[in-house]
Amino acid sequence: MPVDSSVGGVVLAGGYSTRFGDADKSIAELEGTPMIRRVADRIAAVTDDVVVNCRSEQKEPIADALSGANATIRFAIDPIPDRGPVAGIHAGLEECDREYAAVVACDMPFVDPALLETLLDRARGRDGAVVELEAGWLQTTQAVYRTDAMARACAATIGEEDNRVVAALEKIDWVSVPEASLEGISEKTFESIDTQEALDDAERRI
Numbered sequence: 001m002p003v004d005s006s007v008g009g010v011v012l013a014g015g016y017s018t019r020f021g022d023a024d025k026s027i028a029e030l031e032g033t034p035m036i037r038r039v040a041d042r043i044a045a046v047t048d049d050v051v052v053n054c055r056s057e058q059k060e061p062i063a064d065a066l067s068g069a070n071a072t073i074r075f076a077i078d079p080i081p082d083r084g085p086v087a088g089i090h091a092g093l094e095e096c097d098r099e100y101a102a103v104v105a106c107d108m109p110f111v112d113p114a115l116l117e118t119l120l121d122r123a124r125g126r127d128g129a130v131v132e133l134e135a136g137w138l139q140t141t142q143a144v145y146r147t148d149a150m151a152r153a154c155a156a157t158i159g160e161e162d163n164r165v166v167a168a169l170e171k172i173d174w175v176s177v178p179e180a181s182l183e184g185i186s187e188k189t190f191e192s193i194d195t196q197e198a199l200d201d202a203e204r205r206i
């Protein structure tokens with residue numbers, strides 16, 4: 001897939017991995033490769049510029065995990081930690097200087113670049129494209145956003161009582177992509193590895 005200079009990538013890694021136990025899941029290895037490295041390498045199929053959002057103490061180990069990656073890696077450190085995913089998306093998008101950004105959580109090592117391409121196509125002329133899962137959930141952490149519009153929406157949402165990412169979506173012109181309409185996309189694309197057990201299970205299936 002050719003990379004597009006209007007597209008950047010953002011990897012979200014600023015969470016505390018509380019369900020993962022005593023370790024940062026972003027750098028946990030899946031079959032010998034840190035999960036965040038898998039995510040960055042898959043995003044690198046659609047862009048050569050990837051921003052990683054994390055807390056300051058995560059920067060060094062994550063940079064080690066990403067050394068030699070196929071894209072330029074830049075960091076967007078949370079100015080205030082623990083303000084939730086919307087703050088992480090905001091920090092990442094503020095650092096991104098491309099028109100659109102493919103935003104992916106660090107714990108989704110099977111993200112399918114073909115899905116990101118589909119979302120980029122659907123987002124053109126709009127402020128974003130987000131998959132609506134069959135269960136009704138919106139897959140906001142494996143989505144494409146118009147960088148400026150979503151950064152503004154997140155900034156406005158951070159201080160609100162409802163500071164979920166879906167509250168930011170209400171402030172932009174996004175298109176819903178029903179999960180059932182997706183064709184040829186890996187079934188594992190949305191698999192999120194939140195626990196050590198999920199990591200062990202994914203290793204067994206790889």
Ligand SMILES: Nc1nc2c(ncn2[C@@H]2O[C@H](COP(=O)(O)OP(=O)(O)OP(=O)(O)O)[C@@H](O)[C@H]2O)c(=O)[nH]1
Nearest residue numbers: 012013014015016017018019082083084085088105
């Ligand atoms: N910057 C930032 N990112 C966050 C924060 N909380 C969650 N995230 C990110 O949002 C994405 C989805 O969050 P979760 O899957 O719940 O990850 P988590 O919060 O690290 O994990 P748990 O503590 O086990 O819920 C992940 O990529 C996280 O890194 C936060 O407070 N700040």
